[in-house]
Amino acid sequence: MNTDTPRQSKTYVGWDIGGAHLKVARILSDGSIETVLQTACPLWQGIDKLEEAYHSVCDTLPTNDIHVVTMTGELADSFSDRKQGVYRILDAMAHLLQQSFAVYTGNEGIVNNEAIADIESVASRNWQATGEWLAERCREGILIDMGSTTTDIVPFKSGRIKVQGDNDATRMRYGELIYSGISRTPIMAIADRFDIDGVSYPIMAEYFATIADVYRLLGELPEDADLYPTCDNAAKTMDGSAKRIERMFGCDWDGDMRTARVKAQAIAKVQQLSISRALSTLLERNRLSERVCVIGAGSGYKIVQCIAEDLGLQFMPYHRLLNNLPKHLEDIACRCATAIAVADLER
């Protein structure tokens, strides 16, 4: 979507509106990143949460920018269906931005918000934006974007995305969307039992702990990756996480950090194996060479690095593809890869 004004005077703001987080990137006309940020946005509690999230970040964003929106938030169960979700999110953004804006569609490129014909190619297309951006730059590779809730795996070859799934349901079926992330995933959703020292320990089907507790305990939870309250509304500390994880196994934590860490390790292993398996399947299905590079994005990109290296694959963090990025923005740029991608695709 080009406009009449000369390009060099513009700045571009990418909005990635998820079901749990709002991510925003502001990039200058030379492609350099000015701002990247993420804030909690619990859309399952209602569309007003998007307004709250917007107001928590909009002070730092000047007006008169060109705005580009992508989303997964339409799947929140506060909407009667995805179609309603897409419309309500777009309406809310129109109200907040007070101007027309661009929307990323997978199949028709970037279009004006008032000209959207096909809801399906707006709903949950954020992975496609990041994949498209990467495919243009790297020609061949595989993107693994491990976010708070889900992990997208997007292979690309000869400068084009190579996927079989076209929406959440089919992407899950083909292993291109793994419903497991670095912070929000409830432990009960990972498995109903975990092997520790050769013994299988069942867990409680209760919302007592999330994978954020697991990675916190293992020292692998990035700062600010976990923006939500803990399951018991208690402290985001090692002790708190140990207590919550032990509770999943029906135990009271006795203060032994080592035992709790062994359990956390067992849980992390099962989660990583599910991503690793999907990655192997996709490499094979798309006939990608063994020397292909895995590009890690999302707040879990360092977990992605471990998974790739365990399979003997090359790895590169997404931020390395960004020019002149200050070191202190590397983590947040990886986390907000899609917000950057949509802004840059519009540039």
Next chain:
Amino acid sequence: MNTDTPRQSKTYVGWDIGGAHLKVARILSDGSIETVLQTACPLWQGIDKLEEAYHSVCDTLPTNDIHVVTMTGELADSFSDRKQGVYRILDAMAHLLQQSFAVYTGNEGIVNNEAIADIESVASRNWQATGEWLAERCREGILIDMGSTTTDIVPFKSGRIKVQGDNDATRMRYGELIYSGISRTPIMAIADRFDIDGVSYPIMAEYFATIADVYRLLGELPEDADLYPTCDNAAKTMDGSAKRIERMFGCDWDGDMRTARVKAQAIAKVQQLSISRALSTLLERNRLSERVCVIGAGSGYKIVQCIAEDLGLQFMPYHRLLNNLPKHLEDIACRCATAIAVADLER
């Protein structure tokens, strides 16, 4: 715990204080059941929920009764640990009843609330009370109490309970406690994928639907078994459940009830298989004869009947063991089997 007053003048009230429901049974000195009721009691939201639940039922219960308490509610994550949970529940009951009362302990019988030495034999012992009561009457058999959240499997032989687990963690490990019930179990806790017509469909790790939606859709959810709001706070209707189940699979419901029911059937099958497997293991481990009778209790006792009959086992609902029980109390008596058992054990 006997008292000085003559038995014939007494009535006995059994309190089964769970983490999600409060169950109460009032029985007369001849053993006949006067009142049985169940109310929601979301203890994870705090101990004041027990007071609310108590006040919602206490108008129907006269004072001067003998009260007996058992619990599982101490595992709620509003308590720092189980010990604190047990003490806070007992304190709350002391405050509410304004008199001393009896507490069921697995190992030391029924003791006065002010004389409890061993917290471990108070915490999550409700299954033992029901098992003990049954073992006295039936000599040999296997109790399956399928509640809203969990399923207890308690074999008994020669008039004694035959179990290996002694607390939640070990009972889960030995298959005596299955963390799966008829209403509160989130679908994501049952499995991460379900086979439908030979295809494996992954689901979202989101709290979009519970097993209550599954059984409602299959016409097998007993009335009043699901006292909690739905995941999306929308209607407890077939349509609402179909929509929530389809959302788990990443789909919008298109109005086709048949497709949604096929998915519900696939989920129910996996859940029932986990109970069925544990049952088979326990029959074998305890060398119970193939002609042993399965006694079904809990709001899911009719599901238990299907599981037992599929294995070619005899089945009897718990309510058939109660004398002179009016037909309209059969379901609620099954659901509150433990509350009846503790009251009757004290009689």
